[in-house]
Amino acid sequence: MEGLELIAFNIIGMVGSAKSKVMESMTKARTGEFEAAEQLIKEANEFLVQGEKEHFQVITQEAKEKNVELTLLFMHAEDQLMSTVTLRDIANEMIENYRMMFNLKSLIDGNLE
Template sequence: MEGLELISFNIISNVGSAKSMVMESMQKSRLGDFESAEKLIEEANKYLLIGEKEHFKVITQEAKEKNVELTILFMHAEDQLMSTVTLRDIANEVLENYKMMYDLKKIIEGKCQ
């Protein structure tokens, strides 16, 4: 395996790991384990960066040579990359929302005692 096929699989592999971590971070957020959720997102960002660097190789090649033949596999890899970046952004918002909810819950519980 080489060229665009290898790049595609590198993107899919790394982004898949990132996506799993992002999903787990949202579960941790829901349970109030904010520190773990933040660490998972940080770790996911490392995998996303690898995927983005692989993707940039293709963009650079196209800019230089103008002869990149796109495949369904590469389009799938791009789709996975873009959707995981979006999911990561949503996970960050979910994390912040759960933090606010937990803070509000503490305030309410403190006033009810």
């Protein structure tokens, strides 16, 4: 395996790890473990940066040579990259929403005592 196929598998692998971290971060936030959730997002970002570097190699090659033959496998890798970036952005919003909910619940519980 070499060339574009290898890059595609590298992207898919990195992005798959990132997606797992993002999903886990939302689970942590749902239970109020906000520091752990934020740490998982940071770890996901590290994987995403690696996937984006691999992707950028192909973009650069195409800009220089203009003869990169894109494959279904590479398009799948791009799709996984883009959807995981979007999922990460949504997870960041969800973490903040969970944080607000926990803060509001704390205020309400404090007023009921």
